[in-house]
Amino acid sequence: MPRLSLYKPEKGNDYKFIDRQASEMFQAGGTDVYLHKYIGVNTPLENATADQPHYANTAVTNIQDLLFLENRDGTYDTQVYRIRGLYNVQNIDFNLSQFGLFIDNDTLYMTVHINDFIKYIGRKPISGDVVELPHLRDDFALNDFDFSLPRYYVIEDVGRASEGFSVTWFPHLYRLKLKRVTDNQKFASLFNEQAKDANGDPVPNTTLRDLLSTYNQELSINDQIVAQAEADAPASGYETRQFYTLAVDPNTGKPLLQTADETDVLASNVSSKLTSAAVNAVPQRSGYTGYLLGDGFPVNGYEFGFGIQFPANPQADDFFLRTDFLPNRLFKFDGKANAWIAMEDSVRMNMTNNDTRSTLKTGFINNTNWTYNDQIASDVVSLHVNSYVINTKIPYTTAPYVVFKSDITILGYSLAEFPNLFSSYTYVSPAGITSNCLRVTLPVMTSSQVADGGMASQPYNPTPDTIEDGGNAGTAMQGQILDDSSGQQVIPFTGTWTVILYNTRESERQSISKALRPKADF
């Protein structure tokens, strides 16, 4: 007769009997636990680096960042698993921190049945698995939804529970250390899922983030604060448009008046601001001095034109804002000198960090321009404003990119983005020779092809060939000019344009560590 021993090397019937009892105990006395199974992390191939590798398979054993030893972008099984667990319910206290209210003692220690967990989940629980406790749904939160708020935890540590060892010395229970989840990058895939109500039915047009996270409300509050900050200081420098500048004689200091009754007014030098009534002359410059006062607007609110080319027949004291200067520059036409005189630069800038802010520093960050290379062919053509079908004398061919240049104005288009960019036409030379040449038809740009000025939660999809229409953007002028009504791209002004076909292009904005790295073998 062998010596009595409850311990056996193998998991025998005693173990199985006790394990079933333990399982039944969880079934009878435990609470449902919904488990969102962590299935791993994987860096997309195009973003992979040596220390942030792309794996052949997405697996729980993958490590996303080998330098920092962290997994940031977890993915979760869309299937939700139901298991049973036991834990001691505890009272909570809210801790008011600089980031809002937190639950002070938010760590739970839950036990689950090992074999049941393996049976249902298919593996051992690991740090990063997310559990949901349906019995803790909050039916009465102060939200606008008709749905209760679920309670989510993330497993931090997993170990065998000391109380789960039976007389056979084999463990039957896991002890899970649970912490409250936050709406962060690691759980983004989970929070991007559609929210479900207590019955498991989807909540229309609502993600779990919408339902459960403070993110949207925090953004809304942030937006309001920024709006107030913009109301307090809409732009750098000082607003002086509401102030009046008196035109004075530079020699006598006396006010300068001009009337149509003056006998010494030359017809060729008549101010456009002249009326039959006595009016003050147009000041030479603003009467207010200080830091960053130039806003591109004429003194005293005089009307002005703007564009990238001076108008053809100006009158004395006409104002014109050249939007192709960076910063935009305001000119006044001097009738005596018959020349446009620079008045001021529009140096006042919105101080909010946005995608179009273009100071010296932010101009290096908010930069969507391209640098085109590998010229294929070129031609010089005379084009009229608003034309969009351009016939060149380039023998018909296609290229990935076409660029129109005139002075500092550059319009660039990508064949990949606009497949109908190129076509051919028959050109008859003055000598009567016909040839098949390239015709470029400027594209119609949809609103989705306009660069998005917004920020929040938008896929990062820069379209460097586009600039915002209107406003005071358009300074770099490397991009497309939108026709206001149809989105039809047009030539912005009449003149001589160079049409160049390019084979490659690269972003003007590049990281300092990556710019001009070797592109070929040595």
Add this chain to the structure above:
Amino acid sequence: MQFFYDGQIRRYITQVVRVFSNFVVKYGDGTLHRIPVMYGDPDRQVASIIRQNSENKVNSVPRIAVYITSLALARDRVSDQSFVGKVHIRERGIDPTTGIYNHDQGKNYTIERLMPTPFDLTFKVDIWSSSTEQKLQILEQILVLFNPSLELQTTDNYIDWTSLSVLDLTDINWSSRQVPVGTDTPNEVATLTLKTPIWINPPVKVKHLGVITKIITGINGNTATSGTYIEGLGIDPIAETTSMSDFIDVVVTTIKNYKIEVYASTVILLEAGATTDPREPTIDPAPAKVGGSIDWVNVFDVYPGKYIAGSSRIYLTQPDGSQIVGFIAVDPVDSSILRVNWNPDTLVSNTGIDSQGHLDNNPSYNASSSYRPNSTGTIDAIINPQTYNPLDPTNQGTVTTPSVGTRFLLVEDIGSSLNGTDGAEAWEGTTSGELIAKANDIIEWTGSQWNVIFSASQYPDTMVWQTNIYTGVQYLWNGVSWNKSFDGIYKIGQWRIEL
């Protein structure tokens, strides 16, 4: 102490929140996520509302919290606390119909600003991130802005001389965690410490434009200092007084050094050396400026205030120091002419003349015994007695008798002692008496005859004011002739306008 609060420190906090707003982090799937920035010392109730009063609500990461850790007086930037900085502002006019600014000059002001008190304000910016890589993304975007400081502006108001400041990045606490982390994993928070020099301003004074419009320079000789010598101590500088004597000259300088020509209800501008034609005041025609006319806009543009037709005023200083005031309006046809509605209450008081011919400065003057006891300083009309018939003023053949006390100022002689008893019949009395009067005399109807009550030849050195009731114009007898009482050229300093 009256309450005032401008939310000045609040604006600094708002702008700091703005500085750290709109930064994003990039998730592994390429999406960009904006980082909310909020004040780091919320009210517990509001914090509870943000999480919808539910313990199930989930905090979002990353987050940035901004809060103040200290505010200290900056003794090194303290300046003269009594200094008042002034800035003169001319606003553009606002179209009353459209409510938008037009091209004209509007109101104008002088802003007085008292020296503000300097402080150093220290912020902490806590950056809560969910991973090291995420923290690096955030910090790289933020830290590049500090080189070494970041400009901060609380308002774009031109008169706010303290709206511009800087954020100095003074310290970076890389992590709130320690290595090794241990059994529990606290939130990962990096902290930037920012210091910004600020000023706290009292309210300003917004006044009407306070530019100097007239400078009076007096030149005196022989200054004398009173004797305040104290034996052993010298001259007491407090008790010392200096008196000036031997007045030599006074020079008055105004903004444009214009003089004016007043004629009845019109005023025109003259340069310092300009003249009019005719040179002396006349009843008719109005004197005109020799040379090009001067637009009144020249004056209105530079004087404080905004010209309002019918409400702006002109002041004429009279020889006796009194001032005549009129409400002005620029002639709609010729803006070099000012139309003035003189205020009769400001004219020099009329000189009373009783029926016995005594002026009111004569002890024998007795107005109550006069034929017009209530109006002894007025005349009913200025007439030419050689053409005017007091018995038939309208020349319609209807004989009317003048009212008792009727007074006329004569512009021509009437009657002569050589005529005996056969003078002009229209001026004869009902019983007897021929009227013999000279030009510039004032005559009065007693009910039975005309009497001369003011004989001009008897007053070669006396100024006498009389108002013509018929026209409302006051006239002055200057010993030689009757002139409108305040017509003429007013030199620099003898007139001014209030817009």
